[in-house]
Amino acid sequence: MLKLLAAAGFFALLLAAAPPAFEVASVRPADPGEAGPGDIPRNMDNSPGHFIMRNVPLRFCLEWAYDLKDYEISGPDWIRAENRYDIVANAPGASSDNDMRLMLQTLLTERFQLKLHRETKSLDIYALLPGKGAPKVKEATADEQTSLGPGARPNEAKFTKQPISRLTFMLTRRMDRPAIDMTGLKGLYDFTLDLSGLGFGGNPPEDLSAPSIFTTVQENLGLKLEAQKAPVEVLVIDRAEKVPTAN
Numbered sequence: 001m002l003k004l005l006a007a008a009g010f011f012a013l014l015l016a017a018a019p020p021a022f023e024v025a026s027v028r029p030a031d032p033g034e035a036g037p038g039d040i041p042r043n044m045d046n047s048p049g050h051f052i053m054r055n056v057p058l059r060f061c062l063e064w065a066y067d068l069k070d071y072e073i074s075g076p077d078w079i080r081a082e083n084r085y086d087i088v089a090n091a092p093g094a095s096s097d098n099d100m101r102l103m104l105q106t107l108l109t110e111r112f113q114l115k116l117h118r119e120t121k122s123l124d125i126y127a128l129l130p131g132k133g134a135p136k137v138k139e140a141t142a143d144e145q146t147s148l149g150p151g152a153r154p155n156e157a158k159f160t161k162q163p164i165s166r167l168t169f170m171l172t173r174r175m176d177r178p179a180i181d182m183t184g185l186k187g188l189y190d191f192t193l194d195l196s197g198l199g200f201g202g203n204p205p206e207d208l209s210a211p212s213i214f215t216t217v218q219e220n221l222g223l224k225l226e227a228q229k230a231p232v233e234v235l236v237i238d239r240a241e242k243v244p245t246a247n
Contacts, residue, residue, distance in 0.1 A: 022091055031055075115239035119233070
């Protein structure tokens, strides 16, 4: 009897120590003809206990799994876009996004034979800072619908019921270095911003006579965009296999 109890206790400890995992999961290279994944890493299936990502690079998978931004991951160039994957998985019952993230971490580690570590690096960034006066953003009301689209003028973006981090996400995607929100503005806001002086991927805008994004951030939002160096904790990919292990 004592041996049975000891064995039961041993297996209970093993289960408790096991990392969270999907009940069943498929990871395979994506069909080259599939549509693009969009610009935001996410779980594409809102059904409880289901997880889907299609035609995504490994970097997007890692961003979602570890709840990180693009610049917070460092690794080989191929994880950005060269190889794309489809992931379809089921959790053992309804699970929160946090639970799903942990399960995806386990899945990626196993299938891609990942070796990771974290370190703090000094990165060139753009800091989004408070301006001299009050910010020109309006706190959103409860009955508004969240949206991001064109404004009333050409090349103007209209943010409705959005956090300031949505702006820095967009700036990071379009500028030559990451933008980090240091405004201290924690709510959801309505604001518009002239983007005519902002190119893509750090490239010059089409209209070289347009006011720079540094100017329009100050004039439209009452904020300041400033080049700085800042310590940023980064997830470093030391090893990753391009071909995932069999399902």
